[in-house]
Amino acid sequence: MTAPTESAIDIWDDGVLVDPYPTYAALREQAGVVYLPKNDLYVLTRYDIIRDALGDPATFSSTALGFNPMVNEALQGTSLASDPPLHTQLRATLSENLTPRALRGLKVTIDEKADKLVAELAASGSFEAVDSLARAFPLEIVADLIGFSGHVKDNMLRWGQAAMQVIGPMNQRTQESFPIAGELYGWCSTVTADDLAPGSIGRGIFDAETRGDIPEGTAGHIIHQYLGAGVDTTIASIGNIVALFGRHPEQLELVRENPDLVPAAFAEVLRYWAPIHIWGRTATRDVEIDGVTVPAGAQLGILFGAGNRDPRHYENPDVFDVTRNPVDHLSFGYGPHGCAGQGLAKLEAHAIIDALARRVRSMAIADEVREPSNITRSHEQLQVVKVVAA
């Protein structure tokens, strides 16, 4: 049994979190799996290894996917933190309202909202893209979808951010976020159908519970996961769209010339900058990975962003190219737990890219500010200093 090589890197170091790609490259060149003593963690760094692990839940369990015991306790009973066969059952109820066929009716509204918002911003000459677009848009869409209003809507951003942050190790960021994530858990365990707008998907989930189609108590869990998994990630990806098109005007030009590239452009944005930095699994047995042995019970950290830039899989991986169409990128995960909300994320992001391509001739960005964050990598601020409307 050969033990994996080690690295002194702290994967939750502030500098790494803000700009992880040099670290990803170094770890990936070192080996497909590297042990980090500082984090007591085995990180997976190469495309094939990550994809194989995600496709093998019997060996790589999700039951302790968070990086501290408290969050793993809190996530018990969710689809995210369960393995097949239980997972299969929970996933079915969770994804039923999120499949592309269930969401078909929303496309027109989402496209209209994106177009209106982007047209206003494009006409304004300059704008701050995080608050006015990356956050505003998904918050409104998800609030409508679940049927929130009032104080819940106001809390969605804080709750969504905290729900991701607490998945990290027990550092200061996690400690500060637990009380806020607690508000979300608390609200989800007391919410009733009457709190949600009639006709919304959220209301439909409660009606399914009342009818007995899904077990009692699951509706709150499902809403919790939509908010926890679906807000912060989508916000990150929309910020990344604006930043990458701002940095690469010729790529925006390509989409302007050929709107069929919209889906490919989003896949490339997700590949190039993964919204989720790291995600957990545990080894259920001694397992050989890339010629070395990872012991049973070991905590693994999946580095989606490292796999997405693996030159063994993608040619010129550090180049942002909207014509690449990397449909097999790892940013949504893969396999049984592969993102249940990807249909919705795509509807939202495609609507934004399509609107940008039609409404914006060019835009210049400045002040790209990222704050270190345990799990999601997103912008805190992003100034579009000059936008020329099309």
Added chain:
Amino acid sequence: MRIELDRPRCEGHGLCEEAAPKLMHLDDDGELVIDTPEVDGADLDTAKAAVRVCPVAALRLAGQ
């Protein structure tokens, strides 16, 4: 080889259809229909591509 679909797992993401439009399609209800389950030759490569891109691993190729 035969293309097999784990129907409960399929969520209608449709990436398989994009990879292999001649072999499978989503019907009007968004349900996946496999038009050509038995594949060989060039179709086999296309089928492999479809199996690969399914984000939830709902497709597989089986047997002879």
